[in-house]
Amino acid sequence: MPLPHIHAPRDYSHITEIPYCAVPLSYDEFLEKYLEPNIPVLIGPALTELWRARQEWVTAEGKPDFDRLRSQLCTQPVQVPVADCHFKDFSDQKRSTMDLGDFLDEWQGQSETHQPARTYLKDFHFVRSFPDYGAYETPEIFRDDWMNEFWTRRGDMDDDYRFVYCGGDGTFTPFHADVYRSYSWSANICGVKKWTLFPPGQEHLFQDSLHNTVYDIDSTENAKKFPNFDKAIKFVLFQNPGETLFVPSGWWHQVQNIGDTISINHNWCNGSNLDLLLESITSDLKDVERAIDHLKEMMDEQEWIETCQNMLLLNSGWDWATLWQMCTTIRDRILVQRTCGDSVIPESPTAIASTDPRRAPLFPPPLLSQQPSLDVTLKRLDTVLDYIRSTPSASWFLTHVKGISVDK
Numbered sequence: 001m002p003l004p005h006i007h008a009p010r011d012y013s014h015i016t017e018i019p020y021c022a023v024p025l026s027y028d029e030f031l032e033k034y035l036e037p038n039i040p041v042l043i044g045p046a047l048t049e050l051w052r053a054r055q056e057w058v059t060a061e062g063k064p065d066f067d068r069l070r071s072q073l074c075t076q077p078v079q080v081p082v083a084d085c086h087f088k089d090f091s092d093q094k095r096s097t098m099d100l101g102d103f104l105d106e107w108q109g110q111s112e113t114h115q116p117a118r119t120y121l122k123d124f125h126f127v128r129s130f131p132d133y134g135a136y137e138t139p140e141i142f143r144d145d146w147m148n149e150f151w152t153r154r155g156d157m158d159d160d161y162r163f164v165y166c167g168g169d170g171t172f173t174p175f176h177a178d179v180y181r182s183y184s185w186s187a188n189i190c191g192v193k194k195w196t197l198f199p200p201g202q203e204h205l206f207q208d209s210l211h212n213t214v215y216d217i218d219s220t221e222n223a224k225k226f227p228n229f230d231k232a233i234k235f236v237l238f239q240n241p242g243e244t245l246f247v248p249s250g251w252w253h254q255v256q257n258i259g260d261t262i263s264i265n266h267n268w269c270n271g272s273n274l275d276l277l278l279e280s281i282t283s284d285l286k287d288v289e290r291a292i293d294h295l296k297e298m299m300d301e302q303e304w305i306e307t308c309q310n311m312l313l314l315n316s317g318w319d320w321a322t323l324w325q326m327c328t329t330i331r332d333r334i335l336v337q338r339t340c341g342d343s344v345i346p347e348s349p350t351a352i353a354s355t356d357p358r359r360a361p362l363f364p365p366p367l368l369s370q371q372p373s374l375d376v377t378l379k380r381l382d383t384v385l386d387y388i389r390s391t392p393s394a395s396w397f398l399t400h401v402k403g404i405s406v407d408k
């Protein structure tokens with residue numbers, strides 16, 4: 001079934017450089033100039049100036065304050081996820097976990113002896129590990145965030161997309177577009193990040209038909225497999241301490257740390273990239289169907305649908321049920337907000353009260369002034385929900401496997 005029309009086509013051909021906003025911009029300006037057209041913007045350090053992380057994690061010389069980090073964060077053992085930047089593991093770096101105190105000791109030792117770093121602390125769920133610490137406040141322009149609102153409200157999962165990254169000189173994140181075609185915002189606490197950003201629509205220059213993608217944009221090997229990769233349009237920018245980058249949906253990027261770097265970032269989505277999310281889940285599903293096509297004739301139709309959805313959830317972290325539940329959770333909240341305005345922070349019907357203190361703290365819904373008109377968003381949500389309802393395999397899966405009613 002063709003994808004529904006949700007958003008006007010986007011055009012990146014006029015972009016000559018990544019815009020810089022020295023002063024924090026209003027939500028309306030951000031929505032109109034960057035979020036809706038899906039264009040990156042680098043925002044000056046005033047946005048993050050008052051954050052505890054910027055005031056307490058960095059020395060007067062602009063280096064990580066290792067002693068303070070240790071005394072504030074390592075009073076008890078905390079396991080953190082790390083990546084080995086010298087070890088490619090399929091399309092990512094080799095991942096493991098280590099104790100935060102051990103990571104800080106190793107990092108400080110390498111930094112002080114000017115050794116190259118290879119261990120990169122990444123995707124560390126900081127707010128979940130330190131719910132009362134208050135390292136930063138999500139900037140108002142990034143509060144219309146359905147992923148964090150929904151994932152922190154779900155009763156069946158303890159997850160969020162609020163991260164801290166820490167790495168020495170030379171650590172890097174290989175070439176990718178973010179999970180589910182989500183946006184990210186990334187605020188630099190110290191150090192410099194070199195970003196190389198590629199607008200969407202050029203995937204044929206760096207991806208093969210099985211969606212194998214360039215891993216390191218600086219590798220001399222790329223030309224053999226992707227001879228036209230050097231023709232891709234790209235933008236390089238240097239993000240200095242305190243600056244925040246909005247990374248739009250589906251923009252490919254590689255990130256290189258210059259000097260000892262700490263950053264905070266969130267992955268997020270909302271009505272402005274809902275069409276791209278839907279496109280991403282349908283494309284991921286096609287990849288799954290193709291990968292296990294040889295099993296199709298051994299299964300009946302229903303077993304096939306269920307197997308594909310299970311694989312989709314394993315590979316991509318979501319299935320039709322996840323998208324459906326996120327959309328209905330946000331829709332329910334908007335309906336209440338339409339009547340009660342900002343005075344009520346509604347509880348999602350899918351939220352199950354939890355007494356587990358290790359759960360990620362809730363991410364509050366945006367105020368009316370921090371999101372587009374509720375009617376525009378409702379229309380977009382209803383278009384996606386109607387599409388899922390009218391896709392037979394999706395509605396069968398939701399109704400019969402997940403026990404979710406898709407009736408209007």
Ligand SMILES: O=C(O)CCC(=O)C(=O)O
Nearest residue numbers: 165173184186247255265
């Ligand atoms: O800072 C990094 O190393 C990667 C960040 C990133 O990929 C993102 O914010 O989307």
Ligand SMILES: [Fe+2]
Nearest residue numbers: 177178184253
């Ligand atoms: Fe990313």
